[in-house]
Every structure is written in structure tokens, then in C-alpha cells.
């Protein structure tokens with residue numbers, strides 16, 4: 161086997177193990193998510209991930225190799241962190257819990273984006289263009305999943321900021337009787353100083 165083919169097969173064995181683990185982890189993430197949009201995103205990515213496993217099997221076929229997984233320790237660690245995030249989220253506000261889930265999921269997506277980019281490069285160098293095309297499709301879906309998570313986190317972050325501002329309002333000084341001026345929100349600058 162050529163060196164490059166060997167490298168490619170090694171990468172997709174790792175990816176096969178990584179993606180298979182994710183098909184087990186994503187339903188738990190969907191379960192733990194509070195916001196319906198986040199739940200939906202995890203559920204949708206589960207379906208895509210099942211497709212990623214199928215594509216990898218097709219790539220093994222095209223290369224004339226057996227679809228054998230090789231333990232991906234990095235994904236095992238990321239999945240373990242995801243499980244930790246789910247457990248910790250049970251004692252958190254739903255917003256914080258969701259934002260932590262997004263953080264855990266984006267680490268996973270970036271790991272995959274990196275692995276698929278490398279695998280595609282190897283496939284191109286090998287002249288295995290059908291494999292490269294399949295890898296590009298999956299890479300695109302991983303990138304889209306990452307963008308979607310960023311988009312979903314935006315309103316959650318804004319809400320968390322508002323909640324933080326609300327927590328800063330001192331009821332002693334703003335007055336609670338009717339007719340009093342509504343408290344003006346604290347200036348944004350204050351946020352940066354807090355933490």
C-alpha cells in the first residue's frame with residue numbers, strides 16, 4: 161500500500177470510530193438541551209452523523225479496504241467531557257446549561273472539521289476523487305453544524321447578558337412604588353468589569 165493510502169486509511173479508521181461514538185452521544189445531548197432550537201440541532205446532526213458513518217464505509221469500499229474502526233481517543237475524551245457537561249447542566253440555569261452544551265459540541269465539530277480536512281487532502285493527493293468528494297460533503301455538514309451552533313448561541317448569550325444585568329439591579333435604589341421611573345439598564349461597560 162502506498163504511504164499516502166496508508167495514511168488516509170488510518171485517518172478514516174479513526175473517523176469511523178469517532179463518528180460511531182457520536183451517534184451514541186448526540187441523542188443524550190438532544191435530551192439534555194433545553195432550548196427547542198438546540199434540541200432540534202442535535203437531532204438533525206444525529207441524522208447527518210449516521211450519514212457520515214455510511215459515507216466512511218463507502219470510502220473504505222472505494223479504497224478496497226475493510227471498514228475497521230481504530231479507537232479515537234480524542235473523541236472518547238470529547239464525549240466524556242460532553243457527558244460531564246450534561247451532568248453539570250442539571251444543577252445550572254437552563255441558559256447556562258445550553259451554552260455549555262454548545263461549547264462541548266463545538267469542540268467536537270472542530271475536531272471533525274480538522275480530521276476531514278486532512279483526510280480530503282490525502283484523498284486528493286492519492287487521486288481518489290470520489291473519496292475526496294464524499295469527504296468534502298461531510299466536511300461541509302460539520303462546518304454547517306458549527307455555524308448553526310454559533311447562530312443558536314447568539315440569542316442565548318444575549319438573554320444571559322440581560323439576566324446578568326437584571327441581577328445587578330439594586331431594588332433599594334431603584335424604588336419599587338408605582339410612578340417611579342423605570343431603572344435604566346446598567347451601562348454595558350459594567351459587564352466587562354464584572355466576571
Ligand code: ZN
Pocket residue numbers: 179208209212272298302
Ligand atoms: Zn460527522
Ligand code: FE
Pocket residue numbers: 174175178231232233234235
Ligand atoms: Fe482521533
Ligand code: FE
Pocket residue numbers: 205209268269272302305
Ligand atoms: Fe459532527
